[in-house]
Amino acid sequence: MQKDLSHYKEILVKGIWRENPVAYQVLGICSALAVTVKMSTALVMSIALTLVAGFSGLIISSLRHLIPSNIRIIVELTVIASLVIVTDQILQAYLYDISKQLSIFVGLIITNCIILGRAEAFALANNPADSFVDGIANGLGYSMILMAVAFFRELLGSGQFFGISVIPQFVYDMGFQDMGIMVLAPGAFFIIGLLVWLKNSLPGGISHEKK
């Protein structure tokens, strides 16, 4: 049991930090650009993606001995797409306002390379429990970057934190202006680039020089 726990911890650390899907594997950039204008949308997107990544890992891994290898990508996509559509339906039913703001991006989880990447690289070769943890770990790693990007973009671009204005009026009176570029895609590019650089220069990552 003890061994099990440290084993799962290992998978978690790897997914969240060491091989972070956005910062290390550089996957899922497209949605990281798109939904990070506001923190609330980024949060819901993060939760949705984490759940889809976890459960698609679980299902695909359970089926791994049955899936014919020559149609495996199609089967993986069927599983992922079905989960995403169900997630979208649930969001529309219970979180209608946020689902409206996320609009097409929930549907685009299907094409998020993190999920297919984990299905191919991990779920097909490991047992269901490990694959579930791996999916959640990668989802959390993605969420972490997403929330960080959204934090800076919302703060600098609209002066807000989860929709609440946090930059006091006197700063604006002194001539500060919201940075329009942060609301646009280039702003996200800059921030993601800086975060990737920061993450890979911190200890605990895999250094490219050592190889």
Place this chain on the structure above:
Amino acid sequence: MSDKKQSNRSFKNSRVYVVFFALAVALVFSVLITSAATMLKPLHQQNRILDKKTNLLKAANLLPENKKLTPEKIQTIFDTRIREVYADPRGQILQQATGDSLQLYLIHTKQQVQGYIIPITTRGLWGKIHGYLAFESDGETVAGFSVYSHSETPGLGGEIESQWFQDNFKGKKILNAHNQLVSVNIAKGKSENLPENLQDHYVDGISGATLTGRYLSEGLEETLTQYEPVSIIFRQKKGSPTQLESLLDE
């Protein structure tokens, strides 16, 4: 052992197995999706109808700001303050729809008509934009604007949903100094940079969403031209309070 593995592998890739497996997967997941969609459908519809009503009330400025109301409360305000009516091509208000009538909503207190709301449907950059434009009872001053469905880019064209953009419309005029219909247009940038005589007919644009603004301007103009007869009826009554019943009787 390796023989067995080999044969297992070739069986897994045999045509019969692949087709059977694909069909089974497709069946299981279509059942999953269908049941989710069917079970949640009533909730979806409820949300959509409520959202439309909320936006109608928002356009009419009947919702308190920064406060979320319960669905029941919204329904009550809707029932007491909004009346769905139709207008024939000459602008006469009808209770029932006829072949070529236009749909609109009256904002009213118990007796008096305070304004009217026109449903807006226009092309956007990625898909249709649906919303409401509310007018004061003078038939030329915009009271409010709201959007309940669109597929614009979040953060860019999607800003048409945001409060600052919609507040923009309040108090704008659709008639120029010569009483000609000029509609409300979305400016490129701030409307205060425009010549003074245009400022009343332009709202601040959204940076990064020039096309959304252009399509919305076109759509508004088109819809307002269509509804002009209704607006004329209201303009003729200018100044005199309109009784709800008398408007419906005519």
